[in-house]
Amino acid sequence: MEDAKMPKMMLAGFGGIPYEEPFITAAENKKNTQTVIKDWMLGQEEPSNEPTANKTYWVKLAGAMQVDEKEARRRRCSNCEYYNNTPMMQAKMERIPRNEWDEDAGFRGYCTKFDFVCHDLRSCQAWEKAPFYGD
Numbered sequence: 194m195e196d197a198k199m200p201k202m203m204l205a206g207f208g209g210i211p212y213e214e215p216f217i218t219a220a221e222n223k224k225n226t227q228t229v230i231k232d233w234m235l236g237q238e239e240p241s242n243e244p245t246a247n248k249t250y251w252v253k254l255a256g257a258m259q260v261d262e263k264e265a266r267r268r269r270c271s272n273c274e275y276y277n278n279t280p281m282m283q284a285k286m287e288r289i290p291r292n293e294w295d296e297d298a299g300f301r302g303y304c305t306k307f308d309f310v311c312h313d314l315r316s317c318q319a320w321e322k323a324p325f326y327g328d
């Protein structure tokens with residue numbers, strides 16, 4: 194049984210991740226994913242790295258981003274400012290069982306803007322350039 198006086202830091206689990214550290218539930222992840230699909234054009238539904246795949250989606254997203262299709266295809270969750278794919282975050286995301294949105298979508302990352310598990314090959318209208326690499 195947990196000692197109420199024991200500091201949370203003392204409860205660190207495997208990899209130094211505190212057992213008590215809050216994280217979204219699978220249900221919250223699903224709800225937030227659906228919100229980003231509906232309101233922010235999260236896609237592509239069938240992920241691909243092929244330069245001509247899913248043209249309808251990329252043309253539409255490019256329009257929303259006010260860039261051309263080629264530039265839109267360069268803007269993925271994996272190079273978005275809000276994408277967190279650190280080992281610590283990977284461990285937290287392991288609490289969310291894999292689902293249909295994980296299929297063929299690349300590596301998982303956590304979207305810190307919308308609080309859900311996103312993926313390398315996807316993108317959305319809220320994409321922002323990560324500050325690390327310049328232009």
Ligand code: SF4
Binds near residue numbers: 306307315
């Ligand atoms: S805000 Fe960034 S990381 Fe989040 S879903 Fe959109 S593109 Fe992906």
